[in-house]
Amino acid sequence: MHSLLQLFSVPLRQILSTLSSEIQRQVQEIRVRERRPLEVGWGVHYSFVSAAGGLCDNPVQAYVPSREDCSILLENLTQHSLYSFEEELRRGYITIDGGHRVGLAGRTVLEQGKVKLLKDVASFNIRIAREHQGTGNKVLPYLMDDLSRSVHHTLVVSPPQQGKTTLIRDLARLISSGPAVPGAERLERGYKVGIVDERSEVAACVRGIPRFNLGPRTDVLDACPKAEGMMMMIRSMSPEVLIVDEVGRPEDAAAIREALHAGIRVIATAHGSDMDDLRKRPVLQDLIEENVFSRIVVLHGRLGAGTLEGVYNARGERLSPALGSREAAAPHLHGAGESVSLRKRPGGFTAGSAPLDWTGNAAFGRSKAEGESERC
Amino acid sequence: MLKLLGAMLILLAFTLFGFYQAHQFARRPKQIAELIRSIQRLETEITYGFTPLPQALLKVAEACPPPVGALFRNAAEALAKDGCRSVQQIWQEAIHNQWQHTSMKKGEQDIIRQLGFTLGLSDSTDQVKHLRLAIQQLQGEMDGAQEDRKRYESMWRSLGLLMGALLVILMY
Numbered sequence: 001m002h003s004l005l006q007l008f009s010v011p012l013r014q015i016l017s018t019l020s021s022e023i024q025r026q027v028q029e030i031r032v033r034e035r036r037p038l039e040v041g042w043g044v045h046y047s048f049v050s051a052a053g054g055l056c057d058n059p060v061q062a063y064v065p066s067r068e069d070c071s072i073l074l075e076n077l078t079q080h081s082l083y084s085f086e087e088e089l090r091r092g093y094i095t096i097d098g099g100h101r102v103g104l105a106g107r108t109v110l111e112q113g114k115v116k117l118l119k120d121v122a123s124f125n126i127r128i129a130r131e132h133q134g135t136g137n138k139v140l141p142y143l144m145d146d147l148s149r150s151v152h153h154t155l156v157v158s159p160p161q162q163g164k165t166t167l168i169r170d171l172a173r174l175i176s177s178g179p180a181v182p183g184a185e186r187l188e189r190g191y192k193v194g195i196v197d198e199r200s201e202v203a204a205c206v207r208g209i210p211r212f213n214l215g216p217r218t219d220v221l222d223a224c225p226k227a228e229g230m231m232m233m234i235r236s237m238s239p240e241v242l243i244v245d246e247v248g249r250p251e252d253a254a255a256i257r258e259a260l261h262a263g264i265r266v267i268a269t270a271h272g273s274d275m276d277d278l279r280k281r282p283v284l285q286d287l288i289e290e291n292v293f294s295r296i297v298v299l300h301g302r303l304g305a306g307t308l309e310g311v312y313n314a315r316g317e318r319l320s321p322a323l324g325s326r327e328a329a330a331p332h333l334h335g336a337g338e339s340v341s342l343r344k345r346p347g348g349f350t351a352g353s354a355p356l357d358w359t360g361n362a363a364f365g366r367s368k369a370e371g372e373s374e375r376c
Numbered sequence: 377m378l379k380l381l382g383a384m385l386i387l388l389a390f391t392l393f394g395f396y397q398a399h400q401f402a403r404r405p406k407q408i409a410e411l412i413r414s415i416q417r418l419e420t421e422i423t424y425g426f427t428p429l430p431q432a433l434l435k436v437a438e439a440c441p442p443p444v445g446a447l448f449r450n451a452a453e454a455l456a457k458d459g460c461r462s463v464q465q466i467w468q469e470a471i472h473n474q475w476q477h478t479s480m481k482k483g484e485q486d487i488i489r490q491l492g493f494t495l496g497l498s499d500s501t502d503q504v505k506h507l508r509l510a511i512q513q514l515q516g517e518m519d520g521a522q523e524d525r526k527r528y529e530s531m532w533r534s535l536g537l538l539m540g541a542l543l544v545i546l547m548y
Contacts, residue, residue, distance in 0.1 A: 008460070009460050010460045013460070068462075068469045071462060072460060072462055073459070074464060075462055075497075076495070078427065078428075078496075079428035079430065080420075080428065080429040080430065080455055080462075080463045080495075080496045081426075081427075081428040081429040081432070082424055082496060082498055082499060083424040083426065083496070083498065083499050083500040083502075083503050084422075084427065084428050086499050086500065118500055372546055
């Protein structure tokens, strides 16, 4: 939050620093609209920021950012150089240091019917990203493939905003780091991970460099269409594990099959509420019927964002963490594994739906997880 | 004896003043040329490198001798350090601080000031247009400056001495 304040003009900075530290910690969105009330989203609430300081619900009392506030904000976001952010302005968002993303709206300039760039930017949505390391600790033991000494082909399924992206980001970190980091002790070694990040959400790259910790062996292809990017990665970077967000188009499926034949493990995500949902979607249905994915991780939000509902194998059978692993006792050796084996008993549905503790802090767990899922 | 010393001093002072004026006329076209080269460099940084403005200005400053380089350096440092002022303000301030160290005149200053209103605020094609326009205008100023140099440089060189001599004669 502190580094973010540097972006704002002096009056905005002063107004925002009047917010209590409790709120500053929970802020997920700062919405700056030229000549309209300043709004912040924190926890699950939205409030205006009063001109006198603090929050208020009445837009009349709110601070109204001036034209100058907005132009300084835009200049700071683009490092005073709009010309070097043409691509970002065409896409409508800028990723800044810290992995935060700033959505922009204004007047578009068209060229041959396509958006060329954004002009007169008057609305900013600053979405604060928080990294939740450790989310993958409980899922990774399910994905171990001892036969091939690697990880299983995995599909992560959940409705929007339930932490798919957060989960695969952390899986990338664990798989790439290998047994050196807590949570990934059971990996034989760290693997080369390739991430195709079509919407710059997984890695939040700034000038090609990921702003999140994705482990030491991770390469990111930023803002690249998935299908094409996966092929590029396979050809050029020889990844051992390929991670992609939001598959669903026929060409994605073709690229996944290609990766399979190249001996690369694929971890992908898809929208959907459960296994049945997946079977209704044409492309995913094919992939599942071909038994492409040997692990399917389902998240849902019934007990708060990012709850692990279960992990299934290719036949749709629910797995206990001991399955798919010859060392049934192994999870007990480690803190993270232990909680998995205690909570996830096959059949015990509610007992098995332990919330993934994104933060390690119960007090903030819920709201932070939702903040993260905002990015999904 | 004292009178002679005074006369010598006056003569020396006027001669130096004349040389200083001549020097100013000689430096002006050189500095305008440096300015033009710097802006061309900036254009390259913007169109091919897409370098953000603070770094681009710093690179330009490094390749350009002072006092013209100091103008860009001043602006680049202020941009990198200060998050709450616009390029426009910082640019005007840099001109205000650094212009007195140059031999350039109001015409060039206005052109550079104008440039500050658009620098960094549009896409690269538009930036190039503004930079090219500034270069063109500076070229015009340069022609004038060279003419002035031809006309006044040697004149001031001798004029200082002559004025000093006149004053000494009048006083004697």
